[in-house]
Amino acid sequence: MVEVMRRGEVWLARLNPNTGAEAGKVRPVLILLDDALLSTGMSPVLCIPLTSKLFKNLDSLRIEITPRGRLLKPCYAMPEQARALDRNRLGEGPLATLTLKEMAQIERVFLACCGMADFLKPIH
Known part of the structure; x- marks a missing residue:
């Protein structure tokens, strides 16, 4: 069982079983849940899966994460x-x-995907 995690960290997760177009297999995920909720041990944890593949029709939704720490390749x-x-x-x-x-x-792209933000607003 996972003990300590923080928002903004990348962890490995088992996403199978998946259905249809859902991301599957063991892959890195970004922890999105707020630290205050994480500290309570709340489960489930809101995550964003990462991929090493960039498809042209989805590139406006993808945010590149460069290698660092134990994340060894771009995703x-x-x-x-x-x-x-x-x-x-x-x-x-x-x-x-x-x-x-x-x-x-x-966050900006996530909120836009949820219909809660305008994609084109600048980040300050």
Whole structure:
């Protein structure tokens, strides 16, 4: 069982079983849940899966994450694939921690995917 995690960290997660176009297999995920909720041990944990593949028709939704820490190759956040995962699905981590600027970019696209923000508004 996962003990300590923080918003903005990247952890490995088991996403199978998946259905249809859902992201599957063991892959890195970005922890999106607020630290205050994480500290209570709340489960499930809101996460955004990462992928190493960039498809042209989805590139406006993808945010690149460069290698750092134990995240060894470039990957892309998939905000439209956000899902709640039981803590038992989360394994090794943290692999890396994102910057505040990266988190702001991901939050903007995530909110736009949810219909809660305008994609074109500048980040300050």
